[in-house]
Amino acid sequence: MRSSNHLVGFLNFATFVASVPVLGGGIWLGSHADNTDCMRFLQWPLIIIGASIMVVSLAGFVGSCYRNTFLMYLYLWAMFFIISALVGFIIFAYAVTDKGSGQPVMNRVYLEYDLRDYSGWLEERVASRSYWSKISACIRDSHVCRKMGRSVGGAPEPAETFYLRKLSPIESGCCKPPTSCGFVYINETYWGYTGGLTGSDQDCLRWNNDQRQLCYGCDSCKAGVLASLKKSWRKVSVINIVILIILVLLYAVGCMAFRHNKRLDNDEPIGESRMEKARPSRMPF
CATH class of the missing domain: 1.20.1440 (de novo design (two linked rop proteins))
Known part of the structure; x- marks a missing residue:
């Protein structure tokens, strides 16, 4: 022994x-x-x-x-x-x-994230106002959205190329508006208005082209964080x-x-x- x-x-x-x-x-x-x-x-x-x-x-x-x-x-x-x-x-x-998991969108490789797909203790903790202010500040200071930028011949990559990218949950949920809003792609973090919103999602109103705001206050951003935490x-x-x-x-x-x-x-x-x-x-x- x-x-x-x-x-x-x-x-x-x-x-x-x-x-x-x-x-x-x-x-x-x-x-x-x-x-x-x-x-x-x-x-x-x-x-x-x-x-x-x-x-x-x-x-x-x-x-x-x-x-x-x-x-x-x-x-x-x-x-x-x-x-x-x-x-x-x-x-x-x-x-x-x-x-909770990402939702596929037609003619897009990246997934969309909806906060309504998540529930329970983790969702309540992340979505709470006091805690989310710290998380959103962390995401903003990490410059994750700025790092998404790509150029082709000195110009932003075309929309067709962007739609084929496999974005992370935070990039998809926080750095761009939901696809259902019908915004027009200009570059990765700047989207044009078409004169009328086609989507009824409140995130369509929360989106802002200001690089300090973007969709950091959107439910899709919270859902993206939850998806990232789930993976981790x-x-x-x-x-x-x-x-x-x-x-x-x-x-x-x-x-x-x-x-x-x-x-x-x-x-x-x-x-x-x-x-x-x-x-x-x-x-x-």
Whole structure:
């Protein structure tokens, strides 16, 4: 059973090394997010998960290598709570992102996004006035719409080329008006009025060619953020599932190593006492 100690030590060391880029990624997001809330959805989970795995893996590595029963005991309890938290986070992530998706439009490659397709806790949080003001400011300061610009021979790309672009949810929802409004394409973020709106969507009235406004106040922009968050959360959930499988394996091997260490601790005094009884007594001279 000593091999179980070596195996759990090796696996915990590998997990400790793997937790470094997870923790570093969370710290990087925190230092490059300009203190805006639109990046904090992934910042703190990455930091907490990375730090927890790092500490617990280190405790498991030391406990298995030095056969420290107390450290292994703490390791198993901490691993149990981390596994439970990961299961809860995965279920929560899938529950709050189970609704909503982009809608195809005729003669367009990019999708349109409608806030009415989303509901639940995440939609209420993003669409709330206080929270949306921070998210929209973050999107505006990131200049995501300005980066959409392309030119062909010094002129903006033609409409036919723009319609064939695969835009991100935020680019489609925040940087242009909904297709149903019937605006005329001039460039990626500047659209002409036709004298009358063909769409009844309130976003048609919210659209503004002012580059500081665009469609940042539109429901389509909120829907685009929700679609982007859904995609990001699903990616994080897939990574968490892989981590969860590894942690369950570590937990099972750790239980074997803990029982082995505890058995050795209980057997050593008995073995020593038997040796002392078997050892011949010395003569008093």
